[in-house]
């Protein structure tokens with residue numbers, strides 16, 4: 329049934345009735361799409377803290393409850409019972425697959441993991457010490473130069489092929505960026521092992537000897553991918569949507585998402601968090617860092633703490649903490665000082681008035697770095713791994729947006745604070 333409610337806005341004594349809409353879950357929205365035409369005013373919301381930017385049926389977050397749903401399914405159930413490629417299918421197509429659908433999807437993804445051989449030369453153009461995220465932004469953007477047959481966004485079949493290519497090739501590209509940065513030969517993907525195991529193999533195998541992927545590590549890797557797969561309209565996803573709203577090709581748009589993800593306030597936080605935990609070094613230095621985080625005159629923040637949407641535990645952080653224990657246990661890393669610092673820091677911060685009052689809880693990045701470090705990844709690979717996982721989220725949101733008949737180019741307005749019209753002054757008179 330159509331929503332007939334309205335919200336009334338009064339400006340200078342004149343009232344405007346704005347239509348309201350109800351979502352299936354979450355806060356109602358006031359539709360201000362025609363406000364400028366009717367009242368000649370803009371709304372102002374830098375950082376989009378009160379603004380819904382699109383209709384979407386993919387992911388739902390209740391930040392107060394600490395709930396994350398993909399197509400209605402809670403993330404903790406997916407992390408426990410499902411696996412990454414099944415979650416990819418769910419995000420892309422809206423429903424859990426039948427066994428035949430899953431088999432076909434896994435076959436398609438697995439058989440598209442190699443990248444165009446000529447792209448190897450492209451890698452070699454980068455400096456060896458380039459951050460793997462810098463390499464990924466470039467290489468993923470360059471996919472539009474290699475896969476012309478899937479850049480027409482108006483063709484649903486091409487959109488599907490581009491989606492599969494991006495999901496399938498991203499681990500290969502991330503692993504190659506890593507191998508290049510350490511001067512080792514690229515390792516080709518294999519079709520007889522699963523997505524997460526393949527990624528670990530491409531990162532850690534060398535041609536000189538056999539490499540067998542530990543199934544517990546592969547499962548932990550798969551879980552990290554699952555937990556990062558999508559997160560509704562976050563900064564990088566909104567970047568992908570905005571870039572795509574002009575009709576730009578998907579490879580260029582996902583490269584834009586990777587660039588946004590790189591920042592320390594977003595995907596770069598897991599690298600920054602592990603570096604912070606190492607800098608703290610031992611539990612007796614924690615109070616000093618807590619004081620710094622609370623000091624208004626110190627820009628330092630507790631990395632891995634706080635979230636724009638979650639004002640309760642990030643449900644992904646709970647699963648990640650459990651995975652950290654399992655992986656360190658498997659690897660026989662007892663008394664890991666970084667894990668000890670993390671656990672004690674979490675305990676102290678959760679009891680501290682400042683963090684309680686501001687509702688700052690550990691986010692997904694707080695424990696993921698510890699697992700990745702234990703697996704042997706350098707911190708520079710943490711954000712590329714996040715990019716591998718989030719690719720399906722970006723692609724699903726992009727597909728949803730392009731298929732929406734109401735699609736318009738994204739074009740925010742502004743509150744102008746500059747000079748008003750003035751006449752040009754000749755240089756000798758300035």
Ligand code: ACO
Pocket residue numbers: 592593594595597621622628629630631632633634635636637686688691692693
């Ligand atoms: N440590 C100390 N204080 C913090 C922290 C923190 N990690 N996070 C927020 N605060 C304080 C702010 O100083 C601010 O205080 P004020 O009200 O006195 O000015 C208040 O809490 C609100 O913070 P904002 O920055 O306004 O909140 P916002 O929603 O814009 O930021 C963000 C969210 C960017 C995640 C922030 O909490 C942060 O910088 N955290 C550390 C980085 C991090 O872990 N990022 C990962 C996010 S999850 C992800 O991308 C997967």
